[in-house]
Structure formats: structure tokens, C-alpha cells
Amino acid sequence: MDWLNYHHLLYFWSVAKHGTMTKACEELRLAQPTISGQIRLLESTLGERLFIRTGRRLALTEMGHLVFKYAEDIFATGQELMNTVKSQGNGHPTRLVVGVADAIPKPLSTLLLKSALKLYRPTRLICQEDKLRQLLIDLTAHRSDLVIADTPAPPGTKEHIYNHPLGESGVTLFATAKLAAKFRRDFPHSLRNAPMLLPTANAMLRRLLDQWMVNHGLHPVIVGEFDDSATLKAFGQDGYGIFPGASVIEKEICRQYRVQVVGQLESLKQHFYAITVERRVRHQAVLALVRTARQSLLS
Numbered sequence: 268m269d270w271l272n273y274h275h276l277l278y279f280w281s282v283a284k285h286g287t288m289t290k291a292c293e294e295l296r297l298a299q300p301t302i303s304g305q306i307r308l309l310e311s312t313l314g315e316r317l318f319i320r321t322g323r324r325l326a327l328t329e330m331g332h333l334v335f336k337y338a339e340d341i342f343a344t345g346q347e348l349m350n351t352v353k354s355q356g357n358g359h360p361t362r363l364v365v366g367v368a369d370a371i372p373k374p375l376s377t378l379l380l381k382s383a384l385k386l387y388r389p390t391r392l393i394c395q396e397d398k399l400r401q402l403l404i405d406l407t408a409h410r411s412d413l414v415i416a417d418t419p420a421p422p423g424t425k426e427h428i429y430n431h432p433l434g435e436s437g438v439t440l441f442a443t444a445k446l447a448a449k450f451r452r453d454f455p456h457s458l459r460n461a462p463m464l465l466p467t468a469n470a471m472l473r474r475l476l477d478q479w480m481v482n483h484g485l486h487p488v489i490v491g492e493f494d495d496s497a498t499l500k501a502f503g504q505d506g507y508g509i510f511p512g513a514s515v516i517e518k519e520i521c522r523q524y525r526v527q528v529v530g531q532l533e534s535l536k537q538h539f540y541a542i543t544v545e546r547r548v549r550h551q552a553v554l555a556l557v558r559t560a561r562q563s564l565l566s
Contacts (some may be wrong), residue, residue: 273341278302279317280338283331286324343409363552364393366402368416370470371539372512373399373497373520376415379433382559383552390552403428407544412550414542419478421525431541433560437514438472440529443506447527450509453485453531462508463487467494472537476511477537500524513537 281302288299296304304312310317317331327335363383366374374392384390395402395411402414407428414420419430438460442450450457458480466473473492480487490508493499503510504524512520514531521527541557 269312271312272309275305276334276338276341280335280342281348282306282318282325283327283335283338286326288325304537318327323351329338333543337373339408345524347407361388361390361550361552362393363550364395364411365556366395366405366411366414368399368402368414369396369419369495370399370417370466370472371415371496372516372520374523375436375513375514375539378516378519379415379556379560383556385555397415403542406544409544412543413553415554416542417537418543419540427544431543433539433541433557435536435538436516438475438511438532438535439514439517439520440509440510440532441499441503441520441526442509442525442529443502443504444527446506446509448531450529453530455485458485458509461487462490464491464493464499464503464508464510465489466496466499466511467492470494475535475537476532479532498551 278291278295278297281294282288285294288302292299306317313330313334315330316328316335317334319328320326350490365380365383366484380392380394384392395405397405399414399416399418399420402411402416403412403420406414415433420428439442441447444554446462450461459507465476466472487509491499491502493502500512500520501524502508504526509529517528539560541553541560543553
């Protein structure tokens with residue numbers, strides 16, 4: 268078995284990050300000949316050149332870019348290991364970084380995340396919301412522990428990631444009391460020409476809704492389209508139209524936005540996933556979140 272000297276890799280990683288030997292020397296507190304010699308040994312071990320000089324800067328070769336990507340993952344995972352072990356051993360809160368896709372309903376993500384905070388061991392929760400693509404970039408760079416989404420990671424993703432199904436939920440339509448009373452009668456046929464507030468076309472829920480409408484021969488009037496689920500519901504709360512939400516959190520939506528149920532869309536199911544990287548420490552808070560979703564919320 269060939270062994271890799273991780274000190275050599277560390278010196279390479281520092282130079283590649285900064286683009287100059289001088290800044291790497293400052294970070295590592297080592298002399299330039301020492302770092303240059305260690306990088307040459309790494310190149311000898313790998314049998315490939317990793318840098319080419321362009322003026323005063325060092326540029327990565329094609330193989331250098333590949334090695335740098337692996338080095339990023341290796342040292343990020345090492346830092347994660349240290350943080351996890353230290354937090355387990357000294358009573359400090361366990362750090363949990365969760366990326367939540369902006370399509371996930373806020374009440375649902377809140378219920379899921381609360382489960383991680385109910386562990387016997389204190390947990391420091393860091394929640395970040397963004398588009399799924401950016402969240403997956405952060406995940407594969409080990410800047411987060413998991414991503415919660417309403418669609419699995421696309422198959423074209425190069426990095427090793429796992430899609431863990433959390434469960435499914437039906438879809439319910441909501442509206443103010445006045446609109447709900449009007450369109451609840453003869454539902455779902457009453458949705459013809461009904462004012463609707465919908466997610467934007469790139470959202471999984473929107474694609475499901477569009478297909479459901481086509482299957483039922485319905486052509487509602489789309490009043491507004493929204494990337495953010497909370498903004499969509501806020502417009503619904505103000506009476507601008509009927510809006511969709513996960514059936515599993517019907518009560519929370521009705522209470523929080525002071526709306527009523529218009530009706531449930533039969534046969535329409537929304538799926539939810541926890542997405543994690545392949546190589547990581549098994550995080551107790553992540554396991555608690557997945558367990559809660561499967562056993563209580565999305566069974």
C-alpha cells in the first residue's frame with residue numbers, strides 16, 4: 268500500500284490556497300526552501316507536477332486542481348472530526364450546520380430542526396437557507412452536516428452524496444376564511460379560474476401542481492409566483508389567493524397564517540429528503556432529525 272505524507276499535502280494545500288509561497292510561509296511559519304522541498308517530495312510521490320509558475324504566482328496544473336480538491340475535503344473532514352470529538356468530550360454543545368432548501372415550508376423545517384435540539388446532549392444549531400445547488404456545494408465542501416430538500420440531489424453531482432428519504436406528505440390548499448368558504452364548495456372543480464398563489468416554475472411542488480391541474484382539466488388564475496414559501500403564505504394570509512402547503516403541517520399553517528383549509532389534493536404527494544456526504548462522522552443530532560421525520564412527521 269502506498270502511503271501519503273499528509274504534512275507534504277498540507278504544505279501544498281496552503282500554497283495552492285494563497286497562490287504564493289510567501290503567504291504560505293507566513294501561515295505555516297516555515298522557510299520557503301522547506302515548503303518547496305516538501306512539495307517536490309509530494310510531486311515525486313504522486314509522479315505528477317502540481318504547480319507551474321506564472322510571473323510571481325504559482326498556478327495549479329490540471330492534476331494540481333484535482334489534488335487540491337481532495338486536500339480541501341481531507342482537511343475539512345479532519346477539522347470536523349476534531350470539532351466533534353472535542354464537543355463530545357468536554358460538554359460543549361455539539362455543532363450542527365443544516366442547509367434548508369428555500370422551497371421547504373418554514374413550519375416543517377422548524378419542527379424537524381427542533382428535534383435535533385431535544386437531544387440529551389446540548390446542540391448548537393446553525394441553519395442556512397439557500398438554493399439547493401449552493402447548499403450542495405457547501406455540503407460537499409464539508410461546510411454543513413446535511414441539507415433538507417424536497418427533491419433528491421441530481422444524479423449528475425460528481426461528489427459522493429447520499430439521499431435519505433425522510434417521508435412524504437399530501438398537499439393541501441389554504442385561503443382566508445372568505446375565499447375558503449367560496450371555493451370549498453364543489454372542490455376541486457371550484458378551482459377553475461380561482462386566484463392562485465404558487466411556487467415558481469423551478470420548484471418541485473410547482474411541477475407537481477401543474478401536472479395535477481392538467482390531469483383534472485383545471486385552469487386557475489395565477490395571481491403570483493414566489494421563490495420563498497413564507498412570502499407566498501404571507502400573500503395568502505392577506506387574501507390575494509389560494510396557496511398550497513404540506514398537509515402534515517395543516518394545523519401549523521392555519522394557526523400561524525390565520526387561514527382555513529380549502530381542500531386536499533388527492534393522490535398528490537410531496538417528498539422530502541435529508542442529503543448528506545458519504546464520508547463523515549455520524550452526527551447524533553442528524554440521526555435524531557431523521558428519526559423524528561420518519562416516525563412522527565412524515566410517516
